[in-house]
Amino acid sequence: MNQKQILELAIKMGAAADLRGEGAVEKYLDRQKKKFNALSPKKQTEFDKERLVNPYMDSGVWADNGRPVKKVMAGIDICSGDVMLAKSLGVDTIINHHPLGKGLAMLDEVMHLQADVLAMYGVPINIAESLMKTRISEVGRGVHASNSYKTIDAAKLAGVNLMNMHTPADNLVASFLKKAIEKKKPEYVGELVELIAGIEEYKESAKRGSPVKIFSGFEDRRVGKIALTEITGGTEGAKTIYREMANAGIGTIVAMHLSEEHRKNAEEAHINVVVASHIASDSLGMNLFLDELAKKGIEIIPCGGLIRVKRSKEG
Known part of the structure; x- marks a missing residue:
């Protein structure tokens, strides 16, 4: 597998586990495509086309040398020091849980999911969306000043692949x-x-x-x-x-x-x-995904606070 395929698997599993149902995820992507098609040619060139296929923009691939992935270091909060450790261990790809880079900058975008989940439990959608809008704006302002590319820069310099999966794992x-x-x-x-x-x-x-x-x-x-x-x-x-x-x-x-x-x-x-x-909750979500990678023959090295629990014999 390569990183693109790993991300695609994460999105697929995240959508299948989404409390709103896969249909709601598909509707969201359809809306993104309609928005894109309605844009002028100039605006289309500025549009982040990842939005057309990834409903969880707090997750993505951030450093990619194109090599196949056979050994993964997985963690909840990987730092630059962990990148150097990964390199010394011959790791192909680091999979972090919490958002990095553009994923952190777009953390507020996945929060719209919460309004749908609240509606699922009986909160009127107009109220849920209204109250969530204030909180989403607050989070957007909060992450705006973050130095979110520090670990990504270290991974690129070290020649180690780096990605993260946040909402798919939380789903x-x-x-x-x-x-x-x-x-x-x-x-x-x-x-x-x-x-x-x-x-x-x-x-x-x-x-x-x-x-x-x-x-x-x-x-x-x-x-x-x-x-x-x-x-x-x-x-x-x-x-x-x-x-x-x-x-x-x-x-x-x-x-x-x-x-x-x-x-x-x-x-x-x-x-x-x-x-x-x-961290236990984050680890649970990551483990459910990592077990699927292990089934495909990928070696998993836990780090960065991950509590690794294997639910498959391959893990």
């Missing part, structure tokens, strides 16, 4: 947890915590000092409707969304991470919040 986490929750049907918050904490990545995370935690609510409260609204879609959603979620009948949110302001607003709306450890 895999959301789908995995959704299926586990629907199978077990926890009634109480404590049961939900126990369910997530029993997954291997979260077990290891607990050993490392970051267990699954209740940020709002308590163990003996009933979960009500459980929403996976803060697992995928870029980063934390709108700070003011929780009252609307409560009005939609949502009783419990499963999140990767949550700011104090988000937590307080959820608490005021009487919504339980279970925070599934951030």
Whole structure:
């Protein structure tokens, strides 16, 4: 495989796991094509054509020497030092989870996914889009000044391939947890915590000092409707969304991470919040993807905080 094929596989798996359904992903790409076709020839030359095939623009290939990929270093947060380590280990490609380069600059673009997921759980789409618009603008301003090409520059100088997959991996986490929750049907918050904490990545995370935690609510409260609204879609959603979620009948949110302001607003709306450890969640999504690469004979070297758990014998 080459990096382009790896990215295509990530997009395919991410779309299949997308909580909105593959049809919604296809509709999004169709809209991008219509927008492109409506542009003047001059504007079309300026249009990023990656948008026509990649619905998750926070993921992409950033350094590519064209060589086939046989050995991968995979991590959650790879830095320039890890690039040099990868080179010394004979790694062909580094796959980072969190966005790099243009992927970080476009983090806000994937956040529109959250409005659709909120609507899926009963929040009126007009309200979800309105509240998310404010948060999306905030995130866009926040990443604007980032020095997002530092690691990419190091990879190019070292002659090591570099890519990242963010939302596709997060979609895999959301789908995995959704299926586990629907199978077990926890009634109480404590049961939900126990369910997530029993997954291997979260077990290891607990050993490392970051267990699954209740940020709002308590163990003996009933979960009500459980929403996976803060697992995928870029980063934390709108700070003011929780009252609307409560009005939609949502009783419990499963999140990767949550700011104090988000937590307080959820608490005021009487919504339980279970925070599934951030790095463990990221690792789960990456592992589900990396297992597929391992099945194709690619060697995986974990680094950069990745909690590697193999679910296939090839991994």
